[in-house]
Amino acid sequence: MTELEQVSANRSFGGVQGVYKHASAATGTDMTFSVYVPPHEAGAKLPVVWYLSGLTCTHANVTEKGEFRRLCSELGLIFVAPDTSPRGPDVPDDPDGAYDFGLGAGFYVDATQAPFHRHYRMWTYLTDELPAIVAQHFPADMARQSIMGHSMGGHGALTIALRHPERFRAVSAFAPIVAPSQVPWGEKALTGYLGPDRAAWRRHDAVALIEDGARVPAMLVDQGSGDSFLEKELRPQLLREACDAAGIDLTLNLRDGYDHSYYFIATFMDDHLRWHAARLGLASFDEALE
Amino acid sequence: MTELEQVSANRSFGGVQGVYKHASAATGTDMTFSVYVPPHEAGAKLPVVWYLSGLTCTHANVTEKGEFRRLCSELGLIFVAPDTSPRGPDVPDDPDGAYDFGLGAGFYVDATQAPFHRHYRMWTYLTDELPAIVAQHFPADMARQSIMGHSMGGHGALTIALRHPERFRAVSAFAPIVAPSQVPWGEKALTGYLGPDRAAWRRHDAVALIEDGARVPAMLVDQGSGDSFLEKELRPQLLREACDAAGIDLTLNLRDGYDHSYYFIATFMDDHLRWHAARLGLASFDEALE
Numbered sequence: 001m002t003e004l005e006q007v008s009a010n011r012s013f014g015g016v017q018g019v020y021k022h023a024s025a026a027t028g029t030d031m032t033f034s035v036y037v038p039p040h041e042a043g044a045k046l047p048v049v050w051y052l053s054g055l056t057c058t059h060a061n062v063t064e065k066g067e068f069r070r071l072c073s074e075l076g077l078i079f080v081a082p083d084t085s086p087r088g089p090d091v092p093d094d095p096d097g098a099y100d101f102g103l104g105a106g107f108y109v110d111a112t113q114a115p116f117h118r119h120y121r122m123w124t125y126l127t128d129e130l131p132a133i134v135a136q137h138f139p140a141d142m143a144r145q146s147i148m149g150h151s152m153g154g155h156g157a158l159t160i161a162l163r164h165p166e167r168f169r170a171v172s173a174f175a176p177i178v179a180p181s182q183v184p185w186g187e188k189a190l191t192g193y194l195g196p197d198r199a200a201w202r203r204h205d206a207v208a209l210i211e212d213g214a215r216v217p218a219m220l221v222d223q224g225s226g227d228s229f230l231e232k233e234l235r236p237q238l239l240r241e242a243c244d245a246a247g248i249d250l251t252l253n254l255r256d257g258y259d260h261s262y263y264f265i266a267t268f269m270d271d272h273l274r275w276h277a278a279r280l281g282l283a284s285f286d287e288a289l290e
Numbered sequence: 291m292t293e294l295e296q297v298s299a300n301r302s303f304g305g306v307q308g309v310y311k312h313a314s315a316a317t318g319t320d321m322t323f324s325v326y327v328p329p330h331e332a333g334a335k336l337p338v339v340w341y342l343s344g345l346t347c348t349h350a351n352v353t354e355k356g357e358f359r360r361l362c363s364e365l366g367l368i369f370v371a372p373d374t375s376p377r378g379p380d381v382p383d384d385p386d387g388a389y390d391f392g393l394g395a396g397f398y399v400d401a402t403q404a405p406f407h408r409h410y411r412m413w414t415y416l417t418d419e420l421p422a423i424v425a426q427h428f429p430a431d432m433a434r435q436s437i438m439g440h441s442m443g444g445h446g447a448l449t450i451a452l453r454h455p456e457r458f459r460a461v462s463a464f465a466p467i468v469a470p471s472q473v474p475w476g477e478k479a480l481t482g483y484l485g486p487d488r489a490a491w492r493r494h495d496a497v498a499l500i501e502d503g504a505r506v507p508a509m510l511v512d513q514g515s516g517d518s519f520l521e522k523e524l525r526p527q528l529l530r531e532a533c534d535a536a537g538i539d540l541t542l543n544l545r546d547g548y549d550h551s552y553y554f555i556a557t558f559m560d561d562h563l564r565w566h567a568a569r570l571g572l573a574s575f576d577e578a579l580e
Contacts, residue, residue: 011516012553067357226301263302266359
């Protein structure tokens with residue numbers, strides 16, 4: 001059983017917001033993540049919502065600013081927020097210290113390129129190691145999982161859900177990077193972590209995965225019209241086109257005047273949690289599916 | 291008209307979360323504060339809720355972690371969050387750099403003691419200068435104001451409301467310092483800002499103000515039972531006794547296992563906003579008064 005160090009625990013909305021640290025076999029570093037466990041009856045197993053964060057973030061951003069606990073408490077959802085990269089004295093960063101590669105910018109891939117391949121293994125960490133830890137240490141019903149994310153974390157959520165349609169009953173994103181192969185953030189990251197062969201990028205690009213046959217029944221995406229990254233980095237119309245061609249039921253909401261910040265995310269967090277709850281089989285939210 | 295610099299503005303829950311800076315005549319420094327303006331019809335004037343923060347905080351803590359915007363948007367409340375002290379290169383701090391005096395710890399008084407008397411004038415700033423700025427620059431109905439605060443800011447909210455019963459229709463607090471004259475945080479701060487004569491402290495001590503005849507119709511206080519400052523610094527039973535003796539209708543909720551953090555505050559923010567809304571004459575919340 002993986003040892004877990006409790007960094008902090010705060011009662012909130014009747015449940016417990018915890019932060020935990022553990023030695024990760026996947027990344028070869030210590031990793032920190034947060035889990036909100038809502039109030040529940042002893043012995044109950046609760047559905048799990050994963051939230052993947054964006055560039056520069058740690059677990060702390062959504063934990064402090066995401067405004068998810070009130071509704072997770074009401075709905076009975078466990079909310080897990082991992083970090084965005086390995087960290088530590090031995091972990092290489094962007095050679096220029098840029099915010100969009102290296103620390104805080106793991107892009108949810110297993111790097112193949114030196115010197116990043118040793119520690120930057122966020123794909124394996126998130127799809128293999130951390131789910132086992134969550135299942136071991138929390139009252140989690142791993143048969144009922146869903147996933148969401150923001151920006152780079154929206155990219156992570158979409159790609160992980162598209163490659164694990166049997167695992168996640170719902171996927172949604174706030175201002176996601178939908179086609180990293182076609183935008184500067186993604187081209188830099190995928191080159192740096194996976195090398196110049198673009199064929200290797202397609203398994204980490206939501207639009208390319210859909211083009212190559214990956215399917216989920218439905219997606220929910222919210223995007224602010226005042227997001228300064230909209231046209232250059234996010235380009236949701238590429239996801240619209242891919243989903244339309246593939247027959248994926250994409251709900252894409254363009255939100256007038258909203259930007260890329262947590263003030264935007266918090267505004268629409270309730271909508272996303274209700275979307276997930278309905279698909280996670282929470283009885284009182286079945287009507288949302290009608 | 292006081293000039294106001296907009297530091298940031300983010301759309302959130304249909305309204306705008308702004309941060310503003312201005313040169314303060316009261317403190318002789320620049321001062322920063324945040325205002326959330328909910329969606330409203332053109333020309334409408336909205337009630338104003340003041341939130342005073344605790345030790346070490348700026349406007350940013352509650353702005354980022356307070357989870358007040360969803361309900362302020364629904365209820366139509368302007369939410370104002372000032373800083374907790376003057377700041378700047380000329381502003382003296384605690385001689386030992388302690389967190390509980392000086393910067394981030396203005397204690398909502400006008401200091402009379404050198405070297406603090408020049409800039410530490412938070413009482414005048416909050417009761418005189420900033421209300422005029424809010425009235426000038428925002429769609430605020432200054433005939434409908436209420437006030438709340440946390441810890442040191444709960445002290446500020448209670449004392450300001452007790453001395454301005456005509457101005458504030460409601461007052462509430464999260465884990466307030468109710469009797470600074472009787473606890474270490476308060477004794478240090480009031481000595482440092484007001485001098486050793488304890489008679490001068492009574493106008494900045496909620497329990498003493500009530501003992502001396504100040505009245506408000508009702509108060510709402512939430513206090514976590516797991517708050518590490520409960521017995522030494524907060525001592526809500528002193529407020530209980532003073533209110534009972536004075537005939538003030540105090541609702542004092544002891545919340546099992548909650549601590550002193552924003553995880554606690556956010557949990558009960560909705561309750562406090564509904565309490566305020568009912569007393570600010572928002573029609574749909576009149577039932578809360580019954």
